[in-house]
Amino acid sequence: MRIDSFRPALVLLLSCAFIIPAASQSKDKPLLGFDPEGAAAERTLEAKFDSLLKRENLRETMKRLSARPHHVGSPYDKENAEFILSLFRSWGFDAQIEEFQVLFPTPKVRVLEMITPEKFTARLAEPTLREDSTSAQTSEQLPVYNAYSIDGDVTAQLVYVNYGVPKDYEELQQRGIDVKGKIVIARYGGSWRGIKPKVAAEHGAVGCLIYSDPRDDGFYQGDVYPQGAWRNESGAQRGSVADMPLYPGDPLTPGVGATKDAQRIALKDAQTLTKIPVLPISYADALPLLKAMNGQVAPDAWRGSLPITYHLGPGSATVHLKLEFDWKTETIRDVIARLKGDERPDELIIRGNHHDAWVNGASDPISGQVAMLEEARGLGELAKSGWKPKRTIIYCAWDGEEPGLLGSTEWAETHAEMLRKHAAIYINSDSNGRGFLGMGGSHTLEKFINEVARDVTDPEKKISVSDRARAVQLLRGDKNEQREARERADLRIDALGSGSDFTPFLQHLGIASLNLGFGGEDGGGSYHSIYDSFDNYTRFIDPNFDYGIALAEVGGRTVLRFANADVLPFEFGNLTDTVGQYVKEVTQLTNDAREEIKEKNLRLSDGTYAAVFDPTQPFVMPKAEQPAPYLNFAPLENSLARLQESTRKYQTTMMQLAAQNRLPAQSGALDEALIKVERAMTREQGLPRRPWFKHQIYAPGFYTGYGVKTLPGVREAIEQRNWQEANEQIGIVGQTIENVAVEIDRATTLLQATR
């Protein structure tokens, strides 16, 4: 077996044309986890797999799955699950539906009206469009609302809070504006939506409106639907506002599967419901409110594209918000389809994409779902023609992703013990569109997924999707990204926060995960609206399903290689490089905080703020802050050195084996050891104040929601300027990294035993 050599600082020698046709690249090139012979066989198999994929299937299946609204609890959600089940079975998979019982509130009462300075009642509806056939299915559509908002009936003055993230409240505070007892109006964007009511409530607001400003996904960006793809004045964004950075899944069954008989907490004890009522609205509904507001003019960066002067309030505009929900329990249906492994059936390769939507969801999630299904059909065909995977493959069509990763989380929690023991990888996709390959995931998989991307051809450019991703990074990246695009052998993959079904696998169970999809040439504003339809998708997003096929090729290769490899294709050089970067970042973050505090205190004491502020405008002097201490980063730095040494040993041993063209003996035991490396990145106690999140390298940010925080225990403590906790967490994360090194050493020992 050969394995990619250790090149920590490899500089790509760029010829005049580094972008060459993908096909010519892949011949005879080694594959991580395969010997040369195995690699050639694998590539032959993949070529056959590619030839089986048919874009017409994607179109037909999307048309079928998005034909009617199919949110959690809807008849068509169930029909879809059963339809997907029938597909998997017809392709030879051992498939079942697994059901869970989850809390899923839907609106009974939604009232939003302006009381002063004039009367206005929000419409809270997305109108039917002649040009969009499914937009007329009003009787089946979920109304516009935010799931897991609490009930409420509040009347108060409005305050505009921009994106509603913590630093926006700092800005308000400096201007002498308090949201206590007020209803905040925030625009979508800048963070995951659930952060907005959470931070608003922390500051004492009694209600929260979230509107879609045309600056962010409406006419400012491009022509609006149906003329173009962007959100029109009535388009609104549904979505969950459960406090998922605390824990995702059913609010009533934290940490355990929401099976029929599961122990449930009382609704009043559910920590992830919002603390204040929250409602999403269109900009047609927001405009009269924002226009009626007075008070200070909003800071430059806060202003959207509505034809008004954005004011902060509070003052003239008072609104009444009344929300009541039906707090019912619904059944969700995950479709789980197995293709049993031949040699190592206990090792699991898990691939998933959700099937539930907020309304018709042609893009979200059906575009990813149909690519995954076509991929599964291809594997089924291969199996019928005699191919047998070494390891067991599990395809999962998740239900209930939209309200809060319900289907994946409850399944992962239900099968946690089994998964912790056997799962080698989880591969996720979600919405897909035209453009560039996005790769996120565990850095133990970075080299592997780069190999995959080098072997898949971009349908528009006939170069590899890797080369295209590298080119766009070179053209549009920041200085550092441009440098890496030129110099680094592998494209750096994104660390994963949250926002799709990988979260329970990666961050709760410590299973190495990937999240894959194309995009960047498919902008639009139909997200979570009734206009995310087949008509819309096939006009504006990926009309020929070219990138649906490309996703199937990427996903299929990922599954096939993981299923077929002699040794699981993990690699630790890129992990070590990346963790090293994170350690640098948190050190720099502390230095930056120290400088910032010092500068602020200096400006206070030398009178700079006092000298500058406009006496005709409200201004609250900042408060002096304790200087930031120097933290003891030694535990992190020592553990990183240890990790580097362990990685070096593993790779040297691998290279020696490869040079002798020998395969490691005891590959099964080696696989088991390799699987444990990612598991070692978790800690049973989890992160501070959120034990469900056990991964110590990646987590969704407590105040970003989807956005990742790497080395989260350390980074968030520094961001919150909780220096004591930062010091503690440095120790904990250092220990975690040591544990990872120990697991890599175990793998090395197994390798050495074969010599």
Added chain:
Amino acid sequence: MRIDSFRPALVLLLSCAFIIPAASQSKDKPLLGFDPEGAAAERTLEAKFDSLLKRENLRETMKRLSARPHHVGSPYDKENAEFILSLFRSWGFDAQIEEFQVLFPTPKVRVLEMITPEKFTARLAEPTLREDSTSAQTSEQLPVYNAYSIDGDVTAQLVYVNYGVPKDYEELQQRGIDVKGKIVIARYGGSWRGIKPKVAAEHGAVGCLIYSDPRDDGFYQGDVYPQGAWRNESGAQRGSVADMPLYPGDPLTPGVGATKDAQRIALKDAQTLTKIPVLPISYADALPLLKAMNGQVAPDAWRGSLPITYHLGPGSATVHLKLEFDWKTETIRDVIARLKGDERPDELIIRGNHHDAWVNGASDPISGQVAMLEEARGLGELAKSGWKPKRTIIYCAWDGEEPGLLGSTEWAETHAEMLRKHAAIYINSDSNGRGFLGMGGSHTLEKFINEVARDVTDPEKKISVSDRARAVQLLRGDKNEQREARERADLRIDALGSGSDFTPFLQHLGIASLNLGFGGEDGGGSYHSIYDSFDNYTRFIDPNFDYGIALAEVGGRTVLRFANADVLPFEFGNLTDTVGQYVKEVTQLTNDAREEIKEKNLRLSDGTYAAVFDPTQPFVMPKAEQPAPYLNFAPLENSLARLQESTRKYQTTMMQLAAQNRLPAQSGALDEALIKVERAMTREQGLPRRPWFKHQIYAPGFYTGYGVKTLPGVREAIEQRNWQEANEQIGIVGQTIENVAVEIDRATTLLQATR
């Protein structure tokens, strides 16, 4: 005599409170150009001067001067000149009106109509507002137009060109859009307005519309007039579009005074008229046009705040633009008032501010004019009570600034020989408002004007206006500016481009100049509209004339110190430091251009552009470019070294004199030598292709209009990638800097002769 010591890299030792009350700072501190005794006497005089200033005078005079429209050729413009003349005479000045005959076209026909896709006729008018008493003077108001647009009658498709600067056309070219034969619509901002039709014509456009986007000075910025200070939907911006970067002043008399008998070129030969018809419009008039456009969506940075998707065209929208002007000659009237010097009457201290406006012009220019008049009245009072200036003071109230610096340019050209010989300084102001002191000018005056700013108290904060300017630089400057605000002894003053009456003095005649004014807390959008009124100014800009008084204090001190000093208070350390920075900048500019070309060529050859562009969008591949050569910067570097040495010698000699508490003998001869230093920065042949502009260190940019280009010959050649010219200009500018060093050496020799 003491003089400020030589501190090239002085680090201000910042105490906990570097901002201390201005009054306590000034006591017994030395003054450039005075011995200790003289400095104390000067400060006593200035305190008396301050006590004479009355804000009620500013209010009354503004009310009087802005009571009716007073553009060039209007009855009230003449009345104002005569009124100002009577004021100067009543204060004891020897005052006259000097008249010039200038080309001043006004509109006969203005038609703008959309032909397709629907009919729309632009209103081209600013409505009367009940809240603004002078807005009703419709019979006297100049209509909305751009002076020195040619006549034209064109019908063509519209293309949106953003700000209409050269790089905007590069962007269009990359998108395959050609403006040839089209009418461009540009928004105000991003450059001086005259650049827009100039660059449009260079690219083959047949007409040009310029509109005020609410993003730049309308509702996006704040509440609109009359509710707030910002431009309302009907507000439009008049203004000159003569090609002033070629030469300002009367288009028919380049380089000579437009006296009655002056030789005039034919209208058809006037190089500064536009090549295509151009008309400014409000956003109420622009909105239907922009809304009707189709074609590609404008790039993100091009989009304004109108509630539309900005499209580039060309396509659906076709407009008809017809303009005819009355190409008449008008009389302009400069008011020139002298206070004769007692000791050195031949040395002239010139102070100016224009009096003509586009309409009522309360802010532009009357806010500056009334401060200057009050300053002159104060000097008149001092003179009546016995004070005599050493040098002659000339106050100038310019006419015809708005159409093209007519009054100042024609006067400067008429008296060029006398001025070149005798003028020590020109001090300019224009609009003035609430906020921070802005200081622009010759760097030979940087240390001097910093001293002045340290001695004037900010009316809102009771600290010096210098400390306040330093504080705002510290809080809002970029990293480099912040560092300088902390570390540099003097605030760095801005180099001057154009946009007001300093241009003929500084850039044509080489007279050290200053441009002074307050602003930054007085935002608004009344510029060049009928709403620039007394009502507007006293509500939104500087209601109590606090900053009018502050400007009179700054301007008065500047005049008094220059008039009274033993030796003219020039200083060359800051000049040398600044020129050194410019040399670094042009070197870096070349390196940046080299890197940019290299990177572009690499991206072309390695297929990066090809890999990235969206095949569904138009994209024109960039063209490979010749690599940038290395330029020979040695002549600049050698001349800089020479300048540094000359400066060092001058300062050492000055310090030795100061240490002995001796005054230089032959101060008159020394003054003469010092005056010649700035003169040595000019070159008779002027800049390439624009011989009128003779200053080799500062010029308005050929493609920026107001924005300065320092070392313009070198910098603009590099920007245009004209490498041969760049090498030539390095030699020329190097020689110029040597000449400056020679003049400083002459001054040093005179100083040494006294020992």
